Amino acid sequence: MGLPSKRRTKTSKKERAAHFALKKMTLNACGKCGQPVMPHRACNKCGTYKGRTVLEIKSKAKTLRQKEQERKANAKAKVKK
Numbered sequence: 001m002g003l004p005s006k007r008r009t010k011t012s013k014k015e016r017a018a019h020f021a022l023k024k025m026t027l028n029a030c031g032k033c034g035q036p037v038m039p040h041r042a043c044n045k046c047g048t049y050k051g052r053t054v055l056e057i058k059s060k061a062k063t064l065r066q067k068e069q070e071r072k073a074n075a076k077a078k079v080k081k
Contacts, residue, residue, distance in 0.1 A: 008016075027036040030043040031051055037043045047055030 026039060028039055029035070030037045030046065030048065032048045033043060033046045035043060035045045042049040042054050045057070047053055047057040
């Protein structure tokens with residue numbers, strides 16, 4: 001099993017790891033809503049990509065109301081049983 005014959009100096013260690021730094025994220029503005037979006041990805045806010053709607057985005061308020069209604073309906077069904 002091979003072992004290093006010489007100690008790696010602090011300088012050479014830093015030179016070797018110089019490319020490990022985090023890169024700055026590039027963001028573009030969404031063409032429809034103007035929200036910052038990563039390139040080549042659909043917008044999380046409006047669901048568009050290159051001017052076309054590719055995702056059906058539900059608003060959080062609607063989904064929360066729907067979940068509450070489902071919970072109430074399930075609770076009523078359990079009580080009736």
